[in-house]
Amino acid sequence: MKGQFFLIAAILMVISLIMIKGLLGVYSSGETHANMNMNIDDKQLDNINGEYEYAAGMASLTSDPNQTLNQYFSNFSEYIRGEKDFRVLWVTVFVNGTNQKYYLNAGNYIQNKISLNISVTNSTPSGVLMEIPDMTTKSASFDSDINGTINISLRYLIGGIEKENIFQIKISNTSSISSFMDIAIVSSGLKIGTNKLYNANIVG
Amino acid sequence: MKGYLYTLEMLIAVSLIFGSIIFVFSTPVDKPDIEINMIKQSSFDALKYLDEKGILRKLATGGNSSEIDIILESSIPKSIFFKSVICQPICNIVEIPENQTVILTDYFISGYRTIYMPEKVRLYAWKAK
Numbered sequence: 035m036k037g038q039f040f041l042i043a044a045i046l047m048v049i050s051l052i053m054i055k056g057l058l059g060v061y062s063s064g065e066t067h068a069n070m071n072m073n074i075d076d077k078q079l080d081n082i083n084g085e086y087e088y089a090a091g092m093a094s095l096t097s098d099p100n101q102t103l104n105q106y107f108s109n110f111s112e113y114i115r116g117e118k119d120f121r122v123l124w125v126t127v128f129v130n131g132t133n134q135k136y137y138l139n140a141g142n143y144i145q146n147k148i149s150l151n152i153s154v155t156n157s158t159p160s161g162v163l164m165e166i167p168d169m170t171t172k173s174a175s176f177d178s179d180i181n182g183t184i185n186i187s188l189r190y191l192i193g194g195i196e197k198e199n200i201f202q203i204k205i206s207n208t209s210s211i212s213s214f215m216d217i218a219i220v221s222s223g224l225k226i227g228t229n230k231l232y233n234a235n236i237v238g
Numbered sequence: 239m240k241g242y243l244y245t246l247e248m249l250i251a252v253s254l255i256f257g258s259i260i261f262v263f264s265t266p267v268d269k270p271d272i273e274i275n276m277i278k279q280s281s282f283d284a285l286k287y288l289d290e291k292g293i294l295r296k297l298a299t300g301g302n303s304s305e306i307d308i309i310l311e312s313s314i315p316k317s318i319f320f321k322s323v324i325c326q327p328i329c330n331i332v333e334i335p336e337n338q339t340v341i342l343t344d345y346f347i348s349g350y351r352t353i354y355m356p357e358k359v360r361l362y363a364w365k366a367k
Contacts, residue, residue, distance in 0.1 A: 044251035048258040055262045056300075077282050077289065078344075084289075085348035092354055106354050111325065113356040115345060 047203065075219050075226045079154040082114060082232045086215055092238045094211050100128035101108040102141045103211060108171050111143040115169070121145055121227075124213060125152075125188060131236075133207035134178045144218075145194060151189040155181045188214065193225070201231050206208040209236040275322070277318055281343035281351055281361045284313035289345070298324050298359050299350040304348065320363040329360055341365045 048112040089110055093103035103126050114120045121144040129136040136157075142148045145168055157176040164172045178184060187200045203212050211234050218227030283309045288294035288309060297306050314320055323332050334340045343361045348354065 038247060040251045041247050041254075045252045048254050051258045051262050074278055074282060077279075077286065081286070081346055085346050089348040089354060092349055092352060094353055106348070109354075110348055110356050116327075117344065117346070117358065 049207055050233075053172070053201055059114060070136075073219050075194045078118075079217055079219055079226065079228050080221075082120065082122075082217055083228065086110065086217075087230075087232045090126070090211055090213050091234060096235055097137065099209070099211060099236060100130075100137045100223070102106075103128060104128055104171060104173070105142055106139075107213075113142055115143055116211070120226065121192075121220065123148065123150075123190065123192070125186075125215040126148075126214075127186065127203050127212045128202055129205060129208075129210045131207045132180070135175060136184070136203060137173060137175045138162075139173045139185070140164055141171040142167060143169055148190055148192070153187040153189075155185045157184060157208060159232065166185055182204050192216070199229060203233075210234060211236065274339065277341045277363050277365070278343055280314060280318065281341065281363045283311050283343065284362060285315055285343065285359060289347075291364055292296040292359065294345070295347055295357065296348045297322075298347050298357060299353060299355050301326070310361075314363070317366050318356055318363050319366050322359055322361050324357060326355070326357040332362055333363055334362050338364050338367075 041171045043105070056179075068208075086107065089106040090103060093099050093106050096102040104169055107124055107126060111122050114122070122141070122143045123144050126139045130141075138152065140150055140152075142150075145169050147165070150164040151161070151165060152164065152174070154176055156179045158179065159176065166172050166176070182205060183201050184205060185200055186203060189198045190236065191197070191198065197216070199214060199216070201212065201214055204210065213232045215230045216227065217230070218225050255283050261337065284329065285294060288306070293309060294306065297303075297309075299322055303324050304320045306324075307320070319335075321334065323329050341363045343363065345355070345359045345361070347358065348356050
């Protein structure tokens with residue numbers, strides 16, 4: 035009797051081993067595919083980030099960098115939105131080296147309305163709250179109280195997650211462009227994102 | 239006698255278990271099919287390399303896809319056939335093989351020097367038979 039129980043248990047083990055045979059490679063296959071897809075999406079994000087930076091560089095060479103920057107970023111955002119499931123929130127700052135003013139533009143292309151809370155140091159006003167619908171840009175101008183570094187803090191909610199990013203701009207006799215990008219790509223149900231900062235002085 | 243029977247049944251049970259373990263693990267796990275992703279990565283890396291060299295942007299804004307193909311020949315493995323097309327923003331029709339898996343890779347460009355011109359370089363790649 036005892037031996038028969040042993041035999042029954044062995045048969046059950048054999049059956050379960052045969053049943054899981056087909057599953058042995060599934061997890062690693064799925065993981066490998068997901069990892070490779072993420073790798074490609076990561077490269078794509080780098081590509082897009084780099085192109086925004088290039089566009090900022092081109093805008094800095096024009097006679098009206100602030101307006102051109104806004105135009106290029108809006109246009110490029112609309113273009114890539116039509117190509118793939120990119121979600122972009124960008125903020126650009128143009129510092130006018132002649133009058134200690136700086137101009138902030140924000141573009142929302144994240145497929146949802148966003149509430150962007152902007153706080154700045156040593157400036158008037160000290161902040162602004164922008165309610166930005168999808169595929170829309172908004173602008174604000176600030177007067178700097180100092181020649182020096184201004185901290186700009188951005189607070190917003192994306193996908194239920196509150197984000198805060200702080201970057202700095204320099205107020206001086208030199209005009210400059212800065213941009214902050216929050217870009218994500220959604221592919222195969224996965225969302226991968228990155229934040230990038232860009233700064234450039236405008237000379238000449 | 240009972241003891242002999244118990245021992246025999248136990249031996250049969252152990253043999254069954256070992257036999258099934260050998261059966262289950264005797265064939266190696268199938269490798270995941272990552273060929274498509276590898277081709278896509280190679281394609282993207284080749285385009286990125288051209289961009290870093292300062293070549294891709296100039297050729298793309300000039301609409302010169304044939305020159306891109308010539309330069310890419312040295313960057314993409316010989317076992318992969320490919321054809322590039324510049325989409326400004328519409329992609330021209332390209333001859334690609336039928337009845338074969340063709341992998342698309344897009345590389346975006348915002349412009350060249352002072353010319354803002356958003357477009358993409360699309361690379362069609364497929365495995366040589």
